[in-house]
Amino acid sequence: MTVPRRGGIAFISCVAALLCFPGRAHAMHIADGILPPAWAGFWFLVAAPFLVLGMRELRIRSGREPRFKALVGLVGAAVFVLSCMPIPVPTAGSCSHPCGTGLAAILIGPGITVVVASAALLLQALFLAHGGLTTLGANLVSMGVVGAYLGSGAFLVARKVRIPWLLAAFLAGVVSDWGTYATTSFELSAALAGDGSMGSLFLPILAAFAPTQVPLGIFEGFLAAGAYRLIRTRRPELMDLPQEEGAV
Amino acid sequence: MTELFSDIFAGRNDVLTRMDARAKVACAISALLAVLFSRNALFPAGVFAACLSGMFLVRIPAKWISFRIAGPAAFALVLVLLFGFTVGVTPMASGSFAGIRLTLMEEGVRRGLLLGARVLGATSVVLLLGAVTPAHRIFHVLLRAGIPAEWVEIAMLVYRYAFVLLEHAAEVSAAQRVRLGYSHPAKSMSSIGTLGGTVILRSIDQAVRTHEAMTARGYTGSIPFGPMASMGRRDRWVAISVPLLFLTAWLLVGRGQG
Amino acid sequence: MTGVRDGEWAVKAEGVSFVYPEGTKALDGVDFRVRKGEFVAVLASNGSGKSTLIKVLTGLLQAKKGTVRISGRDIREYSSKALYQEIGVVFQDPDDQLFCASVEEDVAFGPRNLGLPEAEVRNRVSTALEAVGAIGLRNRAVHHLSFGEKKRVAVAGVLAMEPSALILDEATAGLDPAGEALMMRLLHRLNRERGIMVILATHSVDLLPLFADRICVLQRGKVLKEGTAEAIFCDHEMIERAGLRLPYISGLLHDLKQYDGVPIEGLPLTVGDARKRLLELIPEALIVGKCLWRDK
Numbered sequence: 161m162t163v164p165r166r167g168g169i170a171f172i173s174c175v176a177a178l179l180c181f182p183g184r185a186h187a188m189h190i191a192d193g194i195l196p197p198a199w200a201g202f203w204f205l206v207a208a209p210f211l212v213l214g215m216r217e218l219r220i221r222s223g224r225e226p227r228f229k230a231l232v233g234l235v236g237a238a239v240f241v242l243s244c245m246p247i248p249v250p251t252a253g254s255c256s257h258p259c260g261t262g263l264a265a266i267l268i269g270p271g272i273t274v275v276v277a278s279a280a281l282l283l284q285a286l287f288l289a290h291g292g293l294t295t296l297g298a299n300l301v302s303m304g305v306v307g308a309y310l311g312s313g314a315f316l317v318a319r320k321v322r323i324p325w326l327l328a329a330f331l332a333g334v335v336s337d338w339g340t341y342a343t344t345s346f347e348l349s350a351a352l353a354g355d356g357s358m359g360s361l362f363l364p365i366l367a368a369f370a371p372t373q374v375p376l377g378i379f380e381g382f383l384a385a386g387a388y389r390l391i392r393t394r395r396p397e398l399m400d401l402p403q404e405e406g407a408v
Numbered sequence: 409m410t411e412l413f414s415d416i417f418a419g420r421n422d423v424l425t426r427m428d429a430r431a432k433v434a435c436a437i438s439a440l441l442a443v444l445f446s447r448n449a450l451f452p453a454g455v456f457a458a459c460l461s462g463m464f465l466v467r468i469p470a471k472w473i474s475f476r477i478a479g480p481a482a483f484a485l486v487l488v489l490l491f492g493f494t495v496g497v498t499p500m501a502s503g504s505f506a507g508i509r510l511t512l513m514e515e516g517v518r519r520g521l522l523l524g525a526r527v528l529g530a531t532s533v534v535l536l537l538g539a540v541t542p543a544h545r546i547f548h549v550l551l552r553a554g555i556p557a558e559w560v561e562i563a564m565l566v567y568r569y570a571f572v573l574l575e576h577a578a579e580v581s582a583a584q585r586v587r588l589g590y591s592h593p594a595k596s597m598s599s600i601g602t603l604g605g606t607v608i609l610r611s612i613d614q615a616v617r618t619h620e621a622m623t624a625r626g627y628t629g630s631i632p633f634g635p636m637a638s639m640g641r642r643d644r645w646v647a648i649s650v651p652l653l654f655l656t657a658w659l660l661v662g663r664g665q666g
Numbered sequence: 667m668t669g670v671r672d673g674e675w676a677v678k679a680e681g682v683s684f685v686y687p688e689g690t691k692a693l694d695g696v697d698f699r700v701r702k703g704e705f706v707a708v709l710a711s712n713g714s715g716k717s718t719l720i721k722v723l724t725g726l727l728q729a730k731k732g733t734v735r736i737s738g739r740d741i742r743e744y745s746s747k748a749l750y751q752e753i754g755v756v757f758q759d760p761d762d763q764l765f766c767a768s769v770e771e772d773v774a775f776g777p778r779n780l781g782l783p784e785a786e787v788r789n790r791v792s793t794a795l796e797a798v799g800a801i802g803l804r805n806r807a808v809h810h811l812s813f814g815e816k817k818r819v820a821v822a823g824v825l826a827m828e829p830s831a832l833i834l835d836e837a838t839a840g841l842d843p844a845g846e847a848l849m850m851r852l853l854h855r856l857n858r859e860r861g862i863m864v865i866l867a868t869h870s871v872d873l874l875p876l877f878a879d880r881i882c883v884l885q886r887g888k889v890l891k892e893g894t895a896e897a898i899f900c901d902h903e904m905i906e907r908a909g910l911r912l913p914y915i916s917g918l919l920h921d922l923k924q925y926d927g928v929p930i931e932g933l934p935l936t937v938g939d940a941r942k943r944l945l946e947l948i949p950e951a952l953i954v955g956k957c958l959w960r961d962k
């Protein structure tokens with residue numbers, strides 16, 4: 161089964177049509193049923209070690225600081241709420257939502273963010289019909305693993321090269337959002353391509369999501385920077401959280 | 409926002425909410441697997457119909473169902489069109505649109521239908537599960553299934569405080585709106601950033617206070633979850649027979665290529 | 667208050683000061699004592715340090731200066747399990763306290779932490795929910811409850827631990843009149859029937875004279891005055907200074923006395939009292955259907 165060249169345009173227009181559908185765009189989370197069993201299982205396997213790593217970090221840190229679990233639970237709830245904020249995206253004429261994992265990663269570290277994202281994703285799948293149970297692995301890889309590690313990586317690199325922290329937080333937001341979107345596109349293209357080459361679908365999907373996701377990523381950058389600025393000015397002591405973790 | 413959570417119906421008292429959560433999860437997982445492994449559109453469509461009738465049976469409003477199904481349904485349609493136009497060799501129908509000649513191919517339509525039906529079937533299974541099972545029961549099942557207690561504890565806090573924070577975020581954004589915080593794109597950006605930061609700050613303060621309250625009731629590092637009541641005869645029977653039923657149905661209907 | 671030996675104070679705080687990390691001095695040399703089985707109100711306006719005092723009394727915050735003794739022992743000597751078996755704390759915001767997904771689970775949290783067998787846990791959950799009149803909420807999700815319902819469930823969660831002392835922060839704030847009366851009556855019953863010591867922080871004055879044995883008025887982290895309801899409310903100048911007011915009924919009688927020269931003896935604090943005093947003054951002829959025993 162191959163995708164002919166002319167398919168590209170049709171594909172883009174179809175997915176764009178989907179995005180214009182009123183209501184929630186399903187850009188960030190892959191719904192149940194789209195991934196064939198093999199791919200669904202594969203993404204669970206990819207996500208597993210990161211989750212195990214995060215759980216280990218959670219155990220160590222909550223052993224040393226008894227209120228740490230409450231803090232993680234609450235930051236998780238905040239990520240959940242941020243990722244429920246409907247954002248009008250004018251270019252696509254629809255609503256989408258940020259993922260919040262980049263911001264969480266620079267606050268509590270990427271390892272813990274993966275744990276938090278897994279809880280948020282399960283609850284969204286079960287009670288908001290957002291994402292899915294069999295696609296939990298895939299969504300965790302894109303939003304949790306890639307979003308968190310890219311976000312905090314971008315922040316650290318930006319701080320290393322002495323970019324001001326406000327801009328660093330902005331970059332963390334943008335990079336984590338775009339990373340999530342690129343990963344989701346890859347997961348979709350890999351699954352939908354069937355036996356065809358996946359490269360042929362990756363770019364069209366990327367292009368189809370671009371009108372929503374590119375501005376959304378920039379938006380998420382503003383969100384991360386604004387939130388980071390607020391936390392820094394109001395509660396500077398909280399900025400020590402990730403450093404503490406680095407010392408583990 | 410909060411009223412959209414599907415467990416608003418889970419507090420009711422009917423056949424499905426009374427059933428043991430383990431039985432429901434077993435049914436849902438077997439249904440999901442059967443749908444994912446199905447090779448023709450008929451089988452997932454049947455599951456979809458079954459779940460819809462289940463929802464109607466326990467009187468979940470049709471309006472709510474259609475709202476939740478709209479997204480996946482649109483996605484299914486897109487999949488049919490997408491594969492129809494791009495995959496296959498046997499023309500089914502053709503027409504021209506804005507000067508571009510489009511041909512719908514049979515193989516592609518079939519594949520699109522299969523994928524679309526899978527999406528609808530699987531989504532409706534999860535939708536039904538979420539609408540008849542309260543969250544705390546699901547957490548218990550997860551614990552029983554061997555998910556680490558720390559993770560369940562975190563998930564429970566996320567669930568509980570998502571509502572508190574959602575309310576808080578709604579209040580803050582309303583307060584910003586009535587004072588014209590969104591009157592200009594640049595202002596909106598800064599308002600949104602403040603909103604996000606406020607939610608996170610509030611979550612951190614709430615964490616401190618929640619931990620204090622937990623300590624005052626004897627918390628020493630892990631939330632004790634009680635045991636689950638043992639499954640009734642009827643529920644045990646459901647937990648075994650329904651998955652078997654799905655397996656049989658899959659063997660008879662779902663396995664063959666349509 | 668003299669003649670009470672040290673061990674008989676269920677709670678005894680001496681010279682307690684507390685400063686928040688950013689510099690707010692919330693408590694400043696507070697002395698506060700409560701006998702076993704007493705019902706004491708901490709009365710103060712917003713921001714006077716009620717919540718801070720409660721957190722210090724329950725060991726959630728460590729006083730910078732001064733000591734807190736519970737049943738004669740320094741609070742720092744207690745293990746958290748022993749301490750919270752003794753004293754139950756109900757917080758100002760029920761959302762702080764209700765962190766489980768369902769009502770039943772939340773009320774069972776404390777008893778389970780005490781390591782009780784499951785049958786006993788269930789038993790205590792039912793008893794506690796019944797006591798606050800919330801047994802019907804047992805299987806509800808916490809976030810679906812109204813504010814007043816949350817407040818009652820929060821009290822149940824603490825009652826389920828069967829503490830010998832209850833410390834409540836604004837237990838009635840935000841409740842409707844019926845809910846307020848219900849809560850106060852519940853506390854009164856627990857206090858009188860089971861001998862549970864109650865410390866209630868509040869800024870609402872109208873119901874206190876009916877229920878509190880003693881009132882302690884705080885202002886800007888200092889104790890202004892301490893004594894029976896009569897002693898407190900007769901000191902108008904102090905009440906005003908503390909940003910509080912008289913109960914409405916007493917305010918009316920006080921004004922009648924002060925400005926109109928109506929010869930009222932003392933200062934009635936409750937509606938029943940005021941009614942008796944007024945009936946004594948009104949000429950018999952004006953009273954059509956006298957029914958003194960319709961006391962509430």
Ligand SMILES: Nc1ncnc2c1ncn2[C@@H]1O[C@H](COP(=O)(O)OP(=O)(O)OP(=O)(O)O)[C@@H](O)[C@H]1O
Nearest residue numbers: 686688690692710711712713714715716717718719
């Ligand atoms: N976490 C905190 N950090 C810094 N200052 C605080 C904190 N909590 C309270 N304060 C300050 O300490 C003082 C006393 O606060 P507290 O909460 O004890 O008052 P309260 O009497 O309970 O007021 P209310 O009736 O409004 O609940 C206030 O000036 C308040 O601003």
Ligand SMILES: [Mg+2]
Nearest residue numbers: 716717758835
């Ligand atoms: Mg207070």
